[in-house]
Amino acid sequence: MKAILSITGRLLYKCMGWTYDELPDYWTDKCVVIGFPHTANMDTVRALTYIKIVRINARLLVKAEWFFFPMSILLKSLGGMPVKRDKACGFVESVVKEFEKRQSLILALVPEGTRKNVPSIKTGFWHIAKGAKVPVICWYLDNEAKRTRWIGKIDPGETLEEDLLKIKKLYKNAGFSIPLGNLT
Numbered sequence: 505m506k507a508i509l510s511i512t513g514r515l516l517y518k519c520m521g522w523t524y525d526e527l528p529d530y531w532t533d534k535c536v537v538i539g540f541p542h543t544a545n546m547d548t549v550r551a552l553t554y555i556k557i558v559r560i561n562a563r564l565l566v567k568a569e570w571f572f573f574p575m576s577i578l579l580k581s582l583g584g585m586p587v588k589r590d591k592a593c594g595f596v597e598s599v600v601k602e603f604e605k606r607q608s609l610i611l612a613l614v615p616e617g618t619r620k621n622v623p624s625i626k627t628g629f630w631h632i633a634k635g636a637k638v639p640v641i642c643w644y645l646d647n648e649a650k651r652t653r654w655i656g657k658i659d660p661g662e663t664l665e666e667d668l669l670k671i672k673k674l675y676k677n678a679g680f681s682i683p684l685g686n687l688t
Contacts, residue, residue: 506556509556510556510557510558510559512556513553513556513557516553517553517554517557520546520550520650522550522651523650523651523652524554524651524653525651525653525654526558527558527654528641528654528657530639530641531641532638532639532641533607533608533609533610534603534606534608534609534610535610535611535633535638535639535641535657536611536612536613536632536633536640536641537562537610537611537612537640537641537642537643538612538613538629538640538641538643539612539613539614539642539643539644540615540642540645540675541647541680542614547614548564548566552583552584554652555582555583555612556582560610561583561608561610562611563583563584563609563610563611563612564583564584564612565585565587565613565614566579566584566585566586566587567586567587568586570584570586571584571586585611595628596628596631596632599611599632599636600632600635600636603632603636603638604636611632612643613628615628615629615682624683624684624685625668627668630660630664630667630668634660639657639660640657640658640659640660640671641654641656641657642654642656642658642671643655644675644678644680646678646679646680648679655674668684669684672684
């Protein structure tokens, strides 16, 4: 079944006119993957398709509102994981516990949290990675080149601010500016 989904994904990418990087050398079976930009629902389709192409068992955070019948069946089968964005509910801690219980967990999300322009990204991804002691791997949806690209990895350090600046530099070198609010 994985082979069929991988072939189907490759065909879908080809039909969309997109290409992709293979998994990078620094890939690990326990990580938080962040992706930018999030400008359209097709970003989620491309991410879920890529997961099937390279045959990784990733969990992709998707807003809970999308988990309605029959869409919930499809999203869960593709690795979608609902997240409630309206209130704090101990989500970071619960995901850190999932990392502790498993030998392999790839959690993918978009720190913008929405398709709208935001003044600053959400930083839950960093708190999850720091708490779980796993790296943050950066993925870039290069809309201009129609290519999904891996652009780097950071291991969470002492401060969120320092790591956000490292991440900002990775994306800037790739040609994209991530919004960090007051942090420059």
